[in-house]
Amino acid sequence: MRFPSELVATVQVTGQTPVDEDYTDYFYTQASVREPGDTGDVPTGRAARFLALQQEVIKQDFFTWENMKYLEKPNLAPEEAHDYAALRRWAHRFYPGTQPSPSDFGYTADGAPDPAAAKA
Known part of the structure; x- marks a missing residue:
């Protein structure tokens, strides 16, 4: 910074x-x-x-x-959503299990809130 x-x-x-x-x-x-x-x-x-x-x-x-806790689908500030969603997708590759889809973490690949995630 x-x-x-x-x-x-x-x-x-x-x-x-x-x-x-x-x-x-x-x-x-x-x-x-x-x-x-x-x-x-x-x-x-x-x-x-x-x-x-x-x-x-x-x-x-x-x-x-x-007191922070990891949230799978966090409620990010709009101006931070794109970058944090991209960071989470990148970091996810280092953990075992399935690979994330473009709409994982509650945001689409372009950082917009994913309406489908709100229903999950």
């Missing part, structure tokens, strides 16, 4: 590792552009403030993440 450069030029990379049937370890790293003249190992100025803010803000999501 890239943040608007008006804040401070920053890149964030996240990764998740399933550890069992119920839990996933979540990792993230973030890097920001240094202030002019900043050559130390520890960020200063706007970069330091932005990184500190992100470390606090992410804690607000812990409750949600700790």
Whole structure:
């Protein structure tokens, strides 16, 4: 994820590792552009403030993440449906069992809600 450069030029990379049937370890790293003249190992100025803010803000999501459950046919926001449905189809190939059809996960291949899924 890239943040608007008006804040401070920053890149964030996240990764998740399933550890069992119920839990996933979540990792993230973030890097920001240094202030002019900043050559130390520890960020200063706007970069330091932005990184500190992100470390606090992410804690607000812990409750949600700790209580999430996998839903076969989730109710996704329209602007996210296409990408999440594509990600689920791609990831499904790594699990045993049948391969997904274009309408699996409650969304068609183009990301539109699948009317047939609502009846299932």
